[in-house]
Amino acid sequence: MQNKPHVLIYAPWYEPAMDRLDEIAITHHLYKANNKEDFLAEHGPKCSVIGTMHYCPAALMDAVPNLKLILNFGVGYDGVDIPAATKRGITVVNTPDVLNDCVADMALSLILAGRRKVLDADRYIRSGDWEKKGNFEYVHNVHSSKIGILGLGRIGLEIADRCKAFKMDIAYHQRTKRSELNFKYYESLIDMAEDCEILVAIIPGGETTEKIIDERVIEAIGPTGLLVNVARGTVVDNEALARCLKDGRLGGAALDVFPNEPAVPESLLEIDANLILTPHMASATHLTRMKMGMILYDNLMALRDGTPFKTPVN
């Protein structure tokens, strides 16, 4: 086939999906290069597309002068410099909707495992404590508990639907009330945290939500409460979180995301009981990752064919 676009792969994604791009494009895998500067100087100029997962700084865009399209594997694009892309006339596309179910499933996995202390219980058996010390501690209910959802977008709604099946009392907070929905709305995050036993974050990252879950909010969730973060690591003040877990001001936490991945704050790694850490895997199932990849594939086809992009964000 003629006129295959050249794609610079900056941060790789699910390989079986990424490999499909080779059917319709010529890919250059920057992340594999030993000397990235040389690689970029050689291949950057012929590329019209960057493929990435979460991150694309303006400096990289400058190294690809004929750039027309950025393929971002994932929904959140807070690591992509959108203003810089828009200014240069570059379209950014993401992979919405196909991962909603998967991320909601992961949120519930963490809510349930956190609330019922599944990891602590597993360690209790494996250390021999069940035989030595008797029954494991009693925990708190999932069913009939009060949950606050920070960010009731498309994924937040999927989380809410699942929570309904657990007979939970559901509330939410975000900037604007969704009057069409029958869930309790809180104008104030801290008021919601005071009233809830479980707080789950699924708002976009970026500056406006940075450390929105601060020490006061964490304290408000309280000593028998649980914080779950499937949003972005930046939305939680993780140092405050570590302090609150250590001195019992917060009952437990379950985190799928961190501010500087794959690094995890040392202060959190020091804690084992009542803290679940997972490596940003909320959408990381085979099927969902393939679906996400095929959205990028379809956008690349659109570039080649001169048809409208499927999922532009700018």
Next chain:
Amino acid sequence: MQNKPHVLIYAPWYEPAMDRLDEIAITHHLYKANNKEDFLAEHGPKCSVIGTMHYCPAALMDAVPNLKLILNFGVGYDGVDIPAATKRGITVVNTPDVLNDCVADMALSLILAGRRKVLDADRYIRSGDWEKKGNFEYVHNVHSSKIGILGLGRIGLEIADRCKAFKMDIAYHQRTKRSELNFKYYESLIDMAEDCEILVAIIPGGETTEKIIDERVIEAIGPTGLLVNVARGTVVDNEALARCLKDGRLGGAALDVFPNEPAVPESLLEIDANLILTPHMASATHLTRMKMGMILYDNLMALRDGTPFKTPVN
């Protein structure tokens, strides 16, 4: 108050609930005695009630000649010798229904944690592998997966209701079809296991279900499948399970129950990846345990007042 019945506590339960019995009875705590034989000889004859959790052998009934009532904390009474009790004219009561939600929550906790590999993922971070080796392995979906429920009683139905919210495809097996329900019925357990990605057991224990989940059934669940047991440890051939986990014939398992609790089979303790072990805690939340205890309290009141028992099983 006069005429308080004497209660022999054989196996203790949730203390705040057990303590409430002292309002209406005189309790004798056999499990605390150093010399159990002497304790039983001294207190057995004056007791008209035994309180226990899961177990009550016929020999114990014989040591309590004026026995009228056995309070069993829990739904399952396979550890209580029902024929022996019935033969002696002793009523056995259990604590049904109030724990349905809690056990269903625990079943989902194990389904989700098992399917999304939450425990393996947590270990992956804590060992430093995320930074050293890159992304964690991709896992399989919860949503849209096929689940088979072995035993669609009251708890099974609560599990099914929750699975619906995850858009799962739900089937069940037990001796009799429930024609009023809209779930797919399998006459054969092994056929259901073949067709499902997740199998969850919530049938009664006892001889008729012993090792009903045998090596053939476990193999049928398959290398990407998950087995969850919140029923009784006896319903699974745990040695076969260990073999199938070790050689990859089964994808994963999550077990809340074991044949000889609090002992856990060595062959299972040798396995960490893809295996979750919890110490029989499906109903072990503060609120549920108190509700279960109050059912026993109400039955004890009924004995004292000569009114009908609330929850007899024989």
